Amino acid sequence: MQQFAFEMRDISIRYPHFVMENISLSLPKGQVMGLVGVNGAGKSTTIRMLMGLVKPDAGQINVLGYQLPAQQVQAKYDIGFASDDMRLYKSQTLQWHMDFIRSVYPQFDPAYAKELLQRFELIGEQKIKGLSHGQRVKACLLLVLARRPKLLVLDEPTTGLDPVARDEVISELAEILRDDERSVLFSSHNTHDIEKLSDQIAFLDRGKLLALQDKETYLDSWSRFRCQLPANANADATMSVAGAVSIKRHGQLAEVITDQNSAGFVAQLAQAGFQVLEQHRMSLEEIFVANVKRSR
Numbered sequence: 001m002q003q004f005a006f007e008m009r010d011i012s013i014r015y016p017h018f019v020m021e022n023i024s025l026s027l028p029k030g031q032v033m034g035l036v037g038v039n040g041a042g043k044s045t046t047i048r049m050l051m052g053l054v055k056p057d058a059g060q061i062n063v064l065g066y067q068l069p070a071q072q073v074q075a076k077y078d079i080g081f082a083s084d085d086m087r088l089y090k091s092q093t094l095q096w097h098m099d100f101i102r103s104v105y106p107q108f109d110p111a112y113a114k115e116l117l118q119r120f121e122l123i124g125e126q127k128i129k130g131l132s133h134g135q136r137v138k139a140c141l142l143l144v145l146a147r148r149p150k151l152l153v154l155d156e157p158t159t160g161l162d163p164v165a166r167d168e169v170i171s172e173l174a175e176i177l178r179d180d181e182r183s184v185l186f187s188s189h190n191t192h193d194i195e196k197l198s199d200q201i202a203f204l205d206r207g208k209l210l211a212l213q214d215k216e217t218y219l220d221s222w223s224r225f226r227c228q229l230p231a232n233a234n235a236d237a238t239m240s241v242a243g244a245v246s247i248k249r250h251g252q253l254a255e256v257i258t259d260q261n262s263a264g265f266v267a268q269l270a271q272a273g274f275q276v277l278e279q280h281r282m283s284l285e286e287i288f289v290a291n292v293k294r295s296r
């Protein structure tokens with residue numbers, strides 16, 4: 001049986017000012033992958049290749065057991081894709097859209113659509129042009145989710161939402177994803193959303209995959225230490241500790257970040273004369289910044 005919802009192997013794509021080379025990325029079935037990266041990192045390009053909208057120059061893509069681009073049409077029946085540029089017919093109601101999608105996708109689940117209508121506090125009879133931006137995002141998600149796709153791909157689903165609407169959408173998504181065994185690929189600049197929803201983290205920067213790991217292992221591997229330096233530490237000396245991503249010195253104190261958090265790293269600190277005063281777990285946002293700074 002197919003073990004992955006999708007598998008991209010040794011993918012390369014070249015644009016005049018952007019290159020992605022030998023990227024391999026796969027999502028085990030039933031898991032949620034958060035795709036993180038700054039503007040222009042390659043998130044949408046990755047998603048477009050996966051949706052068969054862009055053809056890579058090299059490599060293989062398999063989605064739900066279908067080879068792309070050859071079996072793209074079959075694959076699309078089982079993929080639900082939502083992005084912030086998804087268009088709905090403004091003069092039609094949400095119910096009209098639900099009926100339309102139902103006529104195209106036999107697996108559309110009207111009972112589930114009704115449930116989502118209530119959860120998202122939407123009104124089927126309302127015309128799209130009368131919806132707020134947040135309601136429109138929820139309407140798009142409803143239309144995609146009610147098809148019960150085997151793979152859900154969300155490209156920046158919360159872009160442009162105010163913090164309250166974003167929290168509502170993410171909380172509902174978290175509930176829905178917990179209820180259901182679904183494979184989801186979800187891109188966002190918002191690390192809080194990714195941290196809340198994802199099982200796996202894929203970190204892209206300038207077309208390179210900096211990390212691909214399950215979220216807990218990834219978060220556990222990073223740590224920030226506040227340390228006291230020895231009284232005789234030379235103010236100008238460059239400091240280095242094996243496994244440190246960055247060391248910032250403030251007088252006799254230093255802030256050390258590592259991506260190799262372990263007893264071994266603490267021993268390395270002690271050996272270098274750093275006395276650990278505090279150790280902090282880092283948020284995905286802090287890791288994101290530290291990781292991007294290191295790769296520059």
Ligand SMILES: Nc1ncnc2c1ncn2[C@@H]1O[C@H](COP(=O)(O)OP(=O)(O)OP(=O)(O)O)[C@@H](O)[C@H]1O
Binds near residue numbers: 018039041044046
């Ligand atoms: N059709 C294209 N022709 C030329 N360059 C392109 C094309 N599509 C994307 N690019 C380039 O590829 C790079 C990655 O773009 P992509 O849209 O994948 O980034 P992203 O991570 O989704 O960024 P953002 O967060 O801003 O949406 C950018 O430098 C972009 O200019």
